[in-house]
Each structure stands twice: as structure tokens, then as C-alpha cells.
Amino acid sequence: MSRRPDWVVQVLSPSTAAKDQIQKLAAYEHAGVREVWLVHPTDHVVIVYTLNAEGGYGKPAIHETTGTLAPGLFPDLLVDWGLIFQDSTARPSPPTT
Numbered sequence: 001m002s003r004r005p006d007w008v009v010q011v012l013s014p015s016t017a018a019k020d021q022i023q024k025l026a027a028y029e030h031a032g033v034r035e036v037w038l039v040h041p042t043d044h045v046v047i048v049y050t051l052n053a054e055g056g057y058g059k060p061a062i063h064e065t066t067g068t069l070a071p072g073l074f075p076d077l078l079v080d081w082g083l084i085f086q087d088s089t090a091r092p093s094p095p096t097t
Contacts, residue, residue, distance in 0.1 A: 009037045
């Protein structure tokens, strides 16, 4: 019995974006992964593919990576894009006393 994930989050990088969006997405669809998120960190969008009743991905939903987003499979799980894409060069504020 083969096992597959129900949800995949694929963060795209410029060097592999084409492969991830074509070859890997087709492999996820073939394997029956129910929901796939392709996260474009430089474009600040996430493209969500959901497996339909025919076993394929239909037209994706496109969301900005702002606020929060919940996967359709796990509606109580909120992904907070502000926490994920924090400015890594910012220094935390000193504690107040």
C-alpha cells in the first residue's frame, strides 16, 4: 500500500519554479494529493489546487500571502503569512521594563 500526503505546500524558488509547477504538480495530481499549495515568495501569492471528483486539479484559487489562509482539508489550521514572511533583517524591539 502506498502512502501519500493529503496536503502539500511547495515553496517555489526561481531555479526550480518551472519544474515544481509542471512536473511536481502533475506527480502530485497523479498520486491523488488532495490539496497542493504553490507558494511564490517573491510574487507574494499562493496558488491552491484542489483535487476534484474526477481525480484532477481544476482551476486553481489564487490568494495573496497576506493575513491568514486555511487549507480546505484543515479549516481550523490558519497559516499566518505575516509570521512566515517576516522581514528577516528587522531587529526585534528591546523589551520594555
